[in-house]
Amino acid sequence: MAFAEIETNFHANGGIDDIVEAQRPFALKHGVSFGDFIQFAGAVGVSNCAGGPRLQFLAGRSNFSLPAPDLTVPEPFDATDKIFARMGDAGFSPNEVVDLLISHSVAAQDHVDPTIPGTPFDSTPGDFDAQFFVETLLQGTLFPGNGSNTGEVMSPLAGEFRLQSDFEIARDARTACEWQSFITDQNLMVAKFESVMAKLAVLGQNPQDLVDCSEIIPVPSVAKSQVATLPAGKTLADIEQSCNAVPFPVISADPGPATSVAPVPPS
Ligand code: HEM
Numbered sequence: 001m002a003f004a005e006i007e008t009n010f011h012a013n014g015g016i017d018d019i020v021e022a023q024r025p026f027a028l029k030h031g032v033s034f035g036d037f038i039q040f041a042g043a044v045g046v047s048n049c050a051g052g053p054r055l056q057f058l059a060g061r062s063n064f065s066l067p068a069p070d071l072t073v074p075e076p077f078d079a080t081d082k083i084f085a086r087m088g089d090a091g092f093s094p095n096e097v098v099d100l101l102i103s104h105s106v107a108a109q110d111h112v113d114p115t116i117p118g119t120p121f122d123s124t125p126g127d128f129d130a131q132f133f134v135e136t137l138l139q140g141t142l143f144p145g146n147g148s149n150t151g152e153v154m155s156p157l158a159g160e161f162r163l164q165s166d167f168e169i170a171r172d173a174r175t176a177c178e179w180q181s182f183i184t185d186q187n188l189m190v191a192k193f194e195s196v197m198a199k200l201a202v203l204g205q206n207p208q209d210l211v212d213c214s215e216i217i218p219v220p221s222v223a224k225s226q227v228a229t230l231p232a233g234k235t236l237a238d239i240e241q242s243c244n245a246v247p248f249p250v251i252s253a254d255p256g257p258a259t260s261v262a263p264v265p266p267s
C-alpha cells in the first residue's frame with residue numbers, strides 16, 4: 001500500500017491494485033498505519049463469511065517500511081519445493097502453508113485466465129468451509145476458460161478454477177494429510193486458520209508492542225455443517241486420495257444433476 005507504484009507491477013501481485021487503491025484512503029483518513037489497516041480489513045472481511053474465523057486483531061504497527069524486492073511472492077506455477085522454501089524463509093512449515101491456503105475457500109481468480117474473471121477456487125466462495133479441500137482432490141476434467149494459462153490445471157467442475165500450486169500441495173506427501181484433515185472437521189480448520197493468521201499478522205513485529213483490539217472484530221455466523229460434501233454428480237471414485245496415513249473419509253454427495261459454479265460478482 002505504501003509502495004503500490006512499485007509492487008503492484010510485480011507479476012505475482014497481479015490484481016492486488018484494486019483493493020490497495022480502495023483501502024488506502026481509509027488508512028490515510030484515519031491516521032492508521034497501512035499494516036494495521038490491512039490486518040483489520042482482512043479480519044473484518046473473513047468474519048463476513050458464513051462459518052468464518054474470528055481473527056485476532058493487534059494494532060500499533062509502525063508506518064515505516066521499504067519496498068519489497070520482486071520475485072519473493074509464490075506464483076501458482078512454482079514447484080512446491082520452491083513455495084515451501086520461500087514460505088520456510090518466513091517461518092512457515094509446509095503444513096502451515098496448507099493452513100494459510102484455507103483462505104482459498106473464499107477466493108476467486110481474475111488474472112490467471114483473464115477471459116473468465118471472478119472464477120472461484122471452490123463451489124462455495126461465500127462460505128468459509130472445507131469444500132476447497134474436497135474439490136481440489138477430485139480428478140480434473142476440464143478447463144473453465146481458455147485453458148492455456150501457466151499456473152492453471154484442469155478442474156473438476158464447470159465454472160471452477162484450479163491453481164497448479166493448490167493441485168500439487170493437495171497431493172504432496174508432506175502436506176496431503178493436513179489437507180485431508182479439514183474435510184470432516186470445520187472447527188479444526190477454523191482453529192488452524194486463526195492460529196496461522198495470528199502468526200502471519202505479527203511477522204516482523206514485536207507482539208509486546210501491539211495492543212489487542214480483537215473485540216472490535218465481528219463474530220461470524222456459524223458454519224452450516226462440520227463436514228464437506230462431494231459436489232452433485234461426483235462419487236468417492238473421483239477422489240485422488242493422497243494421504244498415505246489416513247483413508248479418505250466417507251462423505252455424502254449433494255443430490256441432483258452436476259451443476260456449474262457461478263462467477264463471483266465484481267466488487
Ligand atoms: C502458497 C502460495 C499461494 C499461491 C501460489 C497463491 C496464488 C493465488 C492466485 C494466482 C490467485 C488469483 C489471483 C487473481 O488472478 O486475481 C489467488 C487468489 C487469492 N489468494 Fe492466494 N496464493 C497463495 C497463498 C495465499 C495465502 C497465504 C493467502 C492468505 C492467507 C491467499 C489468499 C488469497 C485470496 C483471498 C485470493 C482471492 C482474491 C479475490 O478473490 O479477489 N493466498 N491466490
Ligand SMILES: [Ca+2]
Nearest residue numbers: 105124127129
Ligand atoms: Ca468455500
